[in-house]
Amino acid sequence: MDNSNSISSMARVQIVGAGVAGFTLTRELIQRGYRGEIVLCDPQGLPYDRPPLSKALRREYFMPASWYAEHGVQLRTEAINDPALPEAADEWLVLATGSRAKKLTVPGAEHALSLHTADEAELIARRLDQGMFAMPVAIIGAGLVGAEFASAARQAGAQVTLYSASSAPLARVLGEEMARELHAAHRRNGVTCVDAAVTEVGPDYVVAAGQRHEAALIVAAVGAEADTTVAEGLGLVVDDGILVDDAQRVIGQQQVLAIGDAARRVDHPRAVHWEAAMDDAAIAAAVITGQPAPSRKVDWFWSDRHDAHVEVVGDFTRASSHISRLGRRGNLEAVFGLDSAGNLVAASMVDGGLLSKALRRLMDAGVTPTAEQLADPSVGPRELAKAGRS
Amino acid sequence: MSYQVGPAEQIPEGEALLVDSSDSGAAEDIAIFHAEDGNFYALQDECTHETASLADGWIDGTEVECPLHSASFCLKTGKALCMPATVDARTYKVEVVDGQLELDI
Numbered sequence: 148m149d150n151s152n153s154i155s156s157m158a159r160v161q162i163v164g165a166g167v168a169g170f171t172l173t174r175e176l177i178q179r180g181y182r183g184e185i186v187l188c189d190p191q192g193l194p195y196d197r198p199p200l201s202k203a204l205r206r207e208y209f210m211p212a213s214w215y216a217e218h219g220v221q222l223r224t225e226a227i228n229d230p231a232l233p234e235a236a237d238e239w240l241v242l243a244t245g246s247r248a249k250k251l252t253v254p255g256a257e258h259a260l261s262l263h264t265a266d267e268a269e270l271i272a273r274r275l276d277q278g279m280f281a282m283p284v285a286i287i288g289a290g291l292v293g294a295e296f297a298s299a300a301r302q303a304g305a306q307v308t309l310y311s312a313s314s315a316p317l318a319r320v321l322g323e324e325m326a327r328e329l330h331a332a333h334r335r336n337g338v339t340c341v342d343a344a345v346t347e348v349g350p351d352y353v354v355a356a357g358q359r360h361e362a363a364l365i366v367a368a369v370g371a372e373a374d375t376t377v378a379e380g381l382g383l384v385v386d387d388g389i390l391v392d393d394a395q396r397v398i399g400q401q402q403v404l405a406i407g408d409a410a411r412r413v414d415h416p417r418a419v420h421w422e423a424a425m426d427d428a429a430i431a432a433a434v435i436t437g438q439p440a441p442s443r444k445v446d447w448f449w450s451d452r453h454d455a456h457v458e459v460v461g462d463f464t465r466a467s468s469h470i471s472r473l474g475r476r477g478n479l480e481a482v483f484g485l486d487s488a489g490n491l492v493a494a495s496m497v498d499g500g501l502l503s504k505a506l507r508r509l510m511d512a513g514v515t516p517t518a519e520q521l522a523d524p525s526v527g528p529r530e531l532a533k534a535g536r537s
Numbered sequence: 538m539s540y541q542v543g544p545a546e547q548i549p550e551g552e553a554l555l556v557d558s559s560d561s562g563a564a565e566d567i568a569i570f571h572a573e574d575g576n577f578y579a580l581q582d583e584c585t586h587e588t589a590s591l592a593d594g595w596i597d598g599t600e601v602e603c604p605l606h607s608a609s610f611c612l613k614t615g616k617a618l619c620m621p622a623t624v625d626a627r628t629y630k631v632e633v634v635d636g637q638l639e640l641d642i
């Protein structure tokens with residue numbers, strides 16, 4: 148990096164949090180030729196990706212340590228709790244503090260592990276490894292992380308019981324029918340499902356619907372919440388996330404940005420997925436380097452469990468009616484959500500291949516295929532996308 | 538060494554063909570894309586992120602998007618254009634000679 152240039156020597160971006168948002172911002176700044184100093188801080192050390200944690204119980208680094216050194220990035224293994232607010236026009240503070248696991252609040256909750264960080268995933272992997280064959284594992288919560296871990300624990304040979312307060316967990320995320328179908332798929336894959344809330348946890352048991360169930364390993368996966376501690380300390384505006392505008396600027400701040408799971412755009416639900424975090428980061432990099440911001444894509448995320456690759460495009464909370472697509476064997480391939488005006492606003496699918504890509508393009512273009520086309524499994528992704536072109 | 542893939546017209550624009558290494562004798566499976574600029578391009582078939590076949594990907598202009606996690610690659614240069622891919626894909630030379638595809642392996 149060129150430090151002899153006195154004009155740019157002051158320029159600096161401090162990034163608090165090195166999840167996919169903080170890491171992607173670093174990468175984007177480098178790609179965009181940013182000449183200032185980049186300081187990336189996270190107490191969890193070398194940045195890693197979260198999705199593999201619940202699928203493979205494994206820590207996967209984004210890049211080796213040498214990559215940061217090569218690009219002159221100062222990677223610091225430390226928590227920044229009270230960062231200074233930038234004073235100069237070329238100094239930036241970016242809050243990318245992400246989310247943390249929600250705490251289980253029943254008696255004995257301290258006996259349950261959580262699965263949100265790489266250290267936790269590795270601890271759980273070790274416990275599964277050391278456990279006896281068919282070790283009883285209790286998973287509290289059948290959301291995305293709970294469902295994926297149920298699948299991973301089954302694969303590791305454990306005897307898995309999944310506790311869920313609902314028989315269609317994630318209905319607001321996947322659409323009711325898909326949620327029900329995917330939850331039912333756990334049973335077909337050898338997972339015991341107890342559709343009742345856990346009311347008590349002990350060192351080697353959980354209690355649900357008044358029944359005590361033995362468990363050698365207990366994992367709570369009851370959701371995540373924005374980590375806004377640093378922002379609150381700075382007196383920034385927080386309301387289910389650090390409130391930002393479309394350019395990721397924290398409301399009322401010129402040089403402070405917030406990205407990823409910790410941030411929420413005014414008048415939008417908080418996006419809590421991997422790709423949304425990267426979109427935020429790309430926009431922040433454009434703002435910092437004074438380049439035109441890339442456009443934001445329609446929401447998309449995936450989840451993998453029991454050999455099913457699940458994808459969701461758009462937002463089911465905006466849908467008021469659903470259309471389902473059944474495959475030739477009567478299996479549920481996809482559920483589409485339409486808003487009250489009949490526009491396609493959401494879709495969830497299993498092993499959809501290119502379907503998700505076609506749907507994103509349709510939703511980006513604001514085009515809705517006919518109900519017949521959506522329901523008909525013989526209308527392939529490319530044909531569906533063409534509905535938007537004609 | 539060049540491998541005769543067959544007629545170019547077997548790959549409509551916007552689609553791709555997987556050339557199995559056991560057929561071509563190449564070191565790896567290769568995907569040949571008929572891009573939306575009308576040209577043919579070839580890349581290593583396996584996504585550089587995880588196990589997925591780029592021949593099953595979505596072709597948009599002169600880019601291909603991986604079917605699994607939406608990493609995208611430039612068909613001309615193999616460059617990884619977005620996350621999760623951070624490693625570029627290997628490119629191969631492919632030519633149309635008298636309507637036949639010739640892949641340089």
Ligand SMILES: Cc1cc2nc3c(=O)[nH]c(=O)nc-3n(C[C@H](O)[C@H](O)[C@H](O)COP(=O)(O)OP(=O)(O)OC[C@H]3O[C@@H](n4cnc5c(N)ncnc54)[C@H](O)[C@@H]3O)c2cc1C
Nearest residue numbers: 164166167168197198226227245246407408419420421448
């Ligand atoms: C187990 C699991 C599986 C997932 N699977 C999928 C999936 O399959 N598909 C999908 O789309 N999404 C998935 N997600 C969601 C996705 O990973 C998140 O949306 C994404 O990680 C958000 O990125 P982020 O950088 O905003 O926050 P995070 O990844 O939460 O990173 C925030 C970082 O900030 C650091 N930090 C916090 N406070 C401070 C401080 N004071 N100083 C310094 N650093 C600080 C933390 O240590 C943390 O490393 C999954 C999430 C989890 C937990």
